[in-house]
Amino acid sequence: MNEADITQLWVYLSAKPLTGLTITLVAYAVGFWLYQKSNRNPICNPVVIAIALIALLLNVTGTPYATYFEGAQFVHFLLGPATVALAVPLFRQTATLKRALPVIVFGVLFGSLVASASTVILAWALGASPETLASLAPKSVTTPVAMGIADEIGGVPALTAVCVIATGIVGATLGPMVMNKARLKDWRARGFAMGVAAHGIGTARAFQVNETAGAFSGLAMGLNTMATALTIPFLWHWIFG
């Protein structure tokens, strides 16, 4: 098979949804394998590895993102149902919720506001463009919801996805160290803060460290998703018109 044949074969294959879908699953499987090999080191994040591998492949083969997405959209679609499904782990925390409801609601609203306000103010002070600011604002909630919010307030959903994932990794890797420095010893408070600031990636990390921290992180993540989705778009339109 000469080079022209291979090129032609790739042109044929890359036009099929099957290729984008297969590449996505294989790249993630490689990423997950490396993650486990590294003793679940949060720096070896399977999502980051998968994205890097696929981006490299698209770059080398000169395949446009839209062509890749023809196949990858089947995975992407599941983000919606998975977001709905978050109601189930949230429901499992109902007992905790009932015991300390006012405190938890206040904490989530506080964290949600600090997360978006501090990002937007810092990025604005450092000279980021308006689209970048709107893309950064929902960075602490889980990707599908963050992308939806960014779309509503004039951000770029693709950029938001990158920022959300980066936020999760920063929170999961550096967060525990910083909380140790601040002498924070209550597992409930540490887990809660992890879920508010670093969504699903932070929650996965919290579960590895301590069961109580994990449960509180999941609870905070779920509530923060709701709180941010319900407040940021209204606040944004109110402040920036």
Added chain:
Amino acid sequence: MIAAFALILVCQLFGEVVSELFDLPVPGPVIGMVLLFIGLLVKRKPPKVLTDAADNLLIHFSLLFVPAGVGVVTQIDRLKGDWLPIAAALTISTLLTMVLTALLMSKLFPKQDTAEKMEDAQ
């Protein structure tokens, strides 16, 4: 299993319709999540098929972020221009949010579960 997935999709569809109809800035799936959560509170004991379906969807939740994340290839120019504000704002804001929230919550949570406090910070 089919019924459980159908229920999840119905919640999402309801959310999308409500979001579109009332021109809400809240994404449809979030409204769907609230609806399902209320349904679970009312039902009290959720059917196992539903919790299994939800758990299966969420086991590899992070896989679902990959297609959107690959979209970074379309944002290279924007990242070139704004990488410093993005990286600095992300890092500082995330750690600030975490420490302030943890401080607040360790003051606010009732002081009952002393056994759940960590022995020494790792």
